[in-house]
Amino acid sequence: MELEVDLGGIFLHNGTYDYDTDYTYEDELESRGAAAVLIPLLFSIVLAFGVLGHTLVMVFLGLKRQSWSISDIFVLHLGLTDVILLITQPFWAAQTALRLGWCCGVFWCRINGALFNISFYCGMLQLLCIAGERYLNIIRSVQLFTQKKPWLTHIVCLVIWLVSILLSIPDWVSMLYIQEKNMDGENLCSCFANIYRSKWQIPARVIHHVTFLLPVILLTIFFYYILKQIQDSAKACERLRSMKLILVLALVFFLCWTPYNISLIIDTWKSRSKTYVPGKMTLLATLALACVHACLRPLIYFGLCEKFREKTLAAAKCGLEDLNGDLWDLGVGSENMPDQSSNPEEMKQINSMGQQSDKV
Template identity: 45%
Template sequence: MNMEVDFGGLFLHNSTYDYDDYEGKVEPVGGAVFVSVLHSLALAVGLFGNGVLLCVLALKRRSWSLSDTFILHLSVADVLLLLTLPLLATQAAHQFEWCFGSFFCKFSGAVFNINFYCGILLLVCISLDRYLSIVHGIQLYSQKRCRLFHISCLLVWLISLILPIPDWTFLEISQDNEQGKTLCVHLYSRSVTDWQLVSRLLHLTLGFLLPTAAIIICCSFILLQLQRSSKVPKTQRAFTRVILPLVGVFFLCWTPYNITLTVDTIRGSTGNTEGSLQTALMVTKALGCVHACLRPVLYLGLCGNFRRRALAMLGCDTVQHDGSLWELCVGEEAPSDQSPDEVEEQKQMMGDDQQVQSTQC
């Protein structure tokens, strides 16, 4: 009897599989869950915080200052981005598969960049105004230059609407035959490298590097002036305590995305793209979206005037003070070592500053 067993070449095909190219095909399950949760939390906190902020502004609309108007523009830009977060959260929950059609694909991508451009350009305007006021004693935005203020805000929105044109043009839904998914991606009609480079260079230079340099320069001179001179009015010092954290949180949220985008642009131009880099773009993009819910939290923690108004509104109470939400931001009383004359002089300066930024503008 023949007891030999024929394995049919079972051990003949024992070559190992090369996993070097598998990284780009791994489903980013952990990243997808993290992005989905992050978008959901940002949506809940952002809608509540910005809703309270807009209600507080609406209740004091008869006494708006220019700084309050800046807050309004920033809040509107944040609310626009928050409206797209349900789409992005659903996309992440479906392993980054897009389910909402071509229009919402373009809309979500464009609004994401509109929020970024509007936020950083408005911070440039605020920083420049504070720099001229504190360092040179020049009021860039005042009652006499009200038209300049509105022109600046209009230009910020126009630039923010023009720069995302590549998103409206090239963002499309596409079928990924390899993964069997519908994706929302940029589809460049001509040379991918040329159009992608132009689009990203505009974003990184006009949208990030140049405004960042302007903000850093202005804030540096402001800090130097505040350190050198003790004659800077209390209101301007208090305002600086708000604007500097706003700038810091903005760059903390948006810098990782722009660094990742720069790396992806450099590697894409050389033909070296990685799946992990695309996942990093998704995660850092979600971190940028989180910024839309952080500004009201900063106002609540730093601005005593806004905190009092918000708590009074939620408690159906009234607040008599009509000052700016950013001025008197610390909500502190005069130190005990100040003389009555100094306290009266401080109140007079605060009144003069609010009169300069009156709502007749």
């Protein structure tokens, strides 16, 4: 009697098993726990407050468009970066809440990631531009933006948008590598985790990290010299008040975006290993904190800008009033530099007294 053993089922199967695409990481999906509820809730709150706040800001800007100041122009473009970030909120919320992850298809995964990065680059560069203008005005006595040439401010802001789009090109190219093979049924396990899985991962990440770290260094230098100059001046309190808004805007931006960038740096470092599996929930949690920034700027304006707060409360009570004048106290493009006297008559008297003493 011969014993026949059929091994064809083992040795004839020569296919490969792709753990990146075929394995859905069930343990991670089941371990979401409270995050699957809290993170979408956070996104929803940010979206509600962000839409309400930025609608109010845009209405005010629209009503005073005939008398825009330099600060109004920058507030407009800063608001647009937040609006773009708000657009991505429902998609991130859906990815976190649904058990299978991303459900909007490859196309919207690419668009969502691109908008997210453009918002980050543009917001960072605009804050750097405002702080640089303040540095030139206060330290170097250079008037970069003036009310006589508002078109220059618009051109600078448009250039910032263009640079932001160019910086995001590696992200766009990287996202083109997200194909249908990365999809489980009709759901990407994680749009966010798969965005950089291509040969463009390192260039895209390097640009992102440099665009975060270099402005941090430059802003630190700008604010150090500005605050030092203000502290040594005779009107320190008054001049510090004029810098308060930009300082708070920059601080809140970094508090919101730093955890996400740190987690991204760690992910970039660890992704060199072929066996590394990205911590999707960690990245999504820090991404959610970064997105909180999209609703904070109107709240900062309301808390620190006295004129904006007064106009908002007046509008809530009895309708809109005259909106002429600077609502934001941002200081950009101010005609009188901080080192100059705020009273022109005093300057004339001081100069005339100096000329008389020279004649004597």
